Amino acid sequence: MLTGLVTMRRKLVVGNWKMYGRLVKNQALLQGVSEGVRQLNGADYAVCVPYPYLAQAQSMLQGGNVAWGAQNLSPFEEGAYTGEVASGMLVDFACSYVIIGHSERRGLYHESNETVAQKFAAAQKSGLTPILCVGETLSERESAVTEAVVATQLDAVLDHFGAAALSRAVIAYEPVWAIGTGKTASPEQAQAVHAFIRQRVAKHDAKVAEGLCILYGGSVKAANAAELFGMPDIDGGLIGGASLVAEDFVAICRAAQ
Numbered sequence: 001m002l003t004g005l006v007t008m009r010r011k012l013v014v015g016n017w018k019m020y021g022r023l024v025k026n027q028a029l030l031q032g033v034s035e036g037v038r039q040l041n042g043a044d045y046a047v048c049v050p051y052p053y054l055a056q057a058q059s060m061l062q063g064g065n066v067a068w069g070a071q072n073l074s075p076f077e078e079g080a081y082t083g084e085v086a087s088g089m090l091v092d093f094a095c096s097y098v099i100i101g102h103s104e105r106r107g108l109y110h111e112s113n114e115t116v117a118q119k120f121a122a123a124q125k126s127g128l129t130p131i132l133c134v135g136e137t138l139s140e141r142e143s144a145v146t147e148a149v150v151a152t153q154l155d156a157v158l159d160h161f162g163a164a165a166l167s168r169a170v171i172a173y174e175p176v177w178a179i180g181t182g183k184t185a186s187p188e189q190a191q192a193v194h195a196f197i198r199q200r201v202a203k204h205d206a207k208v209a210e211g212l213c214i215l216y217g218g219s220v221k222a223a224n225a226a227e228l229f230g231m232p233d234i235d236g237g238l239i240g241g242a243s244l245v246a247e248d249f250v251a252i253c254r255a256a257q
């Protein structure tokens, strides 16, 4: 049981730009986000940009209250891995976060739970905060195996590294059927899975579970953010499409106040 432990979790809103952006467009977007979020202080904010734009994000966001990060990394420190990017390289650009195991990487690039766990460890070893994505497909939900799928994805990290590793990580629950589809999980549907995740971690360590930041991702918009973020186990959002429009992203950040 988690009752009796009173931890006020701070909310977090993270933009996931995916493979969108160009130098000139980013400039306006980063400026709009940085200015729009400047007066907000009730939550934490970040954007995860494509690798080539990390330097731009760093130069435009440093000194403000929006952190930045990447969307993937290599599990290896260095070596002959053409096209890969190591965690130390992300540290060179002062990244705070890195998204790990996004469903697009699991699905399109066949990343296994094992690989995801290795990447999680590589991120933490370099001092980056991994944002570990979990979530079921539509057919998995329809077959009523959502909890089993999420448990397997979570256990890949929990069993390897223990609950203590999650005290320096963020979880993002992203039902695959809600990503980029305009079809958001209802606050109740999301809350149920968030509570399940927290309880599963609590079986290992109740204190870590209570402090764990669990984001919801999947068609979060300014219009539905407040309701989702109002649920007891939803600690913010991982925002795709809406993070590409400064005023939409800022409105979502405001909803996390």
Ligand code: PGA
Binding pocket: 016, 174, 178, 179, 180, 181, 182, 217, 218, 219, 220, 238, 239, 240, 241, 242
């Ligand atoms: P979406 O993407 O907000 O565009 O649905 C979320 C994500 O994939 O992180």
